[in-house]
Amino acid sequence: MEILLPGIIIAGMHFWIGSYPKPFPSSADKKREIIEVLLMWAFALVALMIFMSTLDPEDMQGVPSGSLMIANVAYLIAPFVLVPLAYVVYVQKWTLADLGFGKPRSWPMILFAVILFGVLAALSGIEEPLPWSLLGFAVYQPAFTEEFFFRVILQGKLERAIGQKWAWFYGGILFGLIHLPLDFFGPQFYAHGENFMASFITLLGQITAGWIFGIIYSKTRSILPGMFAHYITDGRLASIILHLTP
Numbered sequence: 415m416e417i418l419l420p421g422i423i424i425a426g427m428h429f430w431i432g433s434y435p436k437p438f439p440s441s442a443d444k445k446r447e448i449i450e451v452l453l454m455w456a457f458a459l460v461a462l463m464i465f466m467s468t469l470d471p472e473d474m475q476g477v478p479s480g481s482l483m484i485a486n487v488a489y490l491i492a493p494f495v496l497v498p499l500a501y502v503v504y505v506q507k508w509t510l511a512d513l514g515f516g517k518p519r520s521w522p523m524i525l526f527a528v529i530l531f532g533v534l535a536a537l538s539g540i541e542e543p544l545p546w547s548l549l550g551f552a553v554y555q556p557a558f559t560e561e562f563f564f565r566v567i568l569q570g571k572l573e574r575a576i577g578q579k580w581a582w583f584y585g586g587i588l589f590g591l592i593h594l595p596l597d598f599f600g601p602q603f604y605a606h607g608e609n610f611m612a613s614f615i616t617l618l619g620q621i622t623a624g625w626i627f628g629i630i631y632s633k634t635r636s637i638l639p640g641m642f643a644h645y646i647t648d649g650r651l652a653s654i655i656l657h658l659t660p
Contacts, residue, residue, distance in 0.1 A: 420622045423530070425628045432520035435635055437578040438512070447575035450501075451568050455588050458493040458563065463595050465489035473603045481547060488611065494559045498567040514566040514637030523633040531643040534652070543653035557645040558637075564589045564624065565631035565640055573632070582628030589628075592623030608646045623647075 441447045465486070466474075473482055502508040510516060518524060569585035576584070596602050597613040597620075606612035627640045634640075 417462075420626075424622070424625050426630065427523070427526070427626065427633075430631045431526050432523035434633055435519050436576055438573045440577075441571075441574040444575040447571045451575070451588075454498055454563075454591065455494050455568060457497070458490075459592055459595075461493040462592065463492055466595050466600050467602075471604065474595050477548055478551075480547060483547070483555075488556060488603070490555075490559070491500030494563045498563060501623055502567060502570075507599055508570075511635070512566075512570065514562070514631070516635060516638035518638065520633040520635075521555055523630060524639045527630050527634075527639050527643050531646050535646045538648070544650065546657065549653060549657075552645060552650055555640075557641045560589070561627065561631070561640040562635050564592075565627060566637055569574045569628055569631060578632060582625060582632045586621055586624030586626075586628045593617060593620045632643050 468485070468489075469482075473479075478486075499513075502512070564585060568588060569581050572585055573581035575581075593602070594617065597612065602616050603613050606616065613632050625643060630640050630643060631637070
């Protein structure tokens with residue numbers, strides 16, 4: 415049942431909950447769009463690997479320090495935010511709506527996402543709340559950066575190249591695969607006791623999450639629902655509640 419449930423959720427989101435909006439205009443050069451997606455993804459992967467190479471194993475365990483959060487921004491803001499943003503705005507002339515800041519659509523999907531991830535957060539079973547510094551930083555990374563890069567930029571370009579119904583599928587795979595360094599050489603690897611099988615299962619879960627976030631963005635055309643869903647995972651909502659509970 416634990417294996418079937420994600421598939422049932424994805425199928426329900428895709429076929430029955432809400433509706434897909436009008437697709438983005440098809441690109442005049444679809445091959446170029448795909449090449450640009452792969453180059454942006456590879457640039458982000460290399461930057462992430464270089465950043466991780468600067469860390470000690472101790473840095474990858476436990477709650478990240480303030481200096482590590484600052485280093486994260488310094489190393490990764492260019493490949494995940496600034497470079498792709500500059501390209502799509504100044505070269506491809508994307509609008510605010512293209513960037514996920516238009517009026518949200520498909521309120522049934524928004525409501526479903528809030529309920530789904532709210533329930534998952536409630537079931538997270540966090541006993542010790544995460545520090546406020548990390549809860550605040552998580553609004554930027556991963557909630558904003560990953561939703562912006564993978565859903566708005568990569569998925570948006572894929573939709574213009576291969577169509578709406580396939581963009582979230584391949585975008586979700588790229589989302590999962592970017593976590594390979596984290597899962598097998600970084601924080602997730604150490605969190606799972608350096609267990610490769612556990613890291614592989616985590617990778618499959620991340621691809622599945624990429625599909626779910628991808629459908630949310632594709633149907634709502636807004637970065638905000640995905641950011642909310644992304645943020646409250648990993649016990650962040652539970653941590654806030656524990657902080658506020660006397």
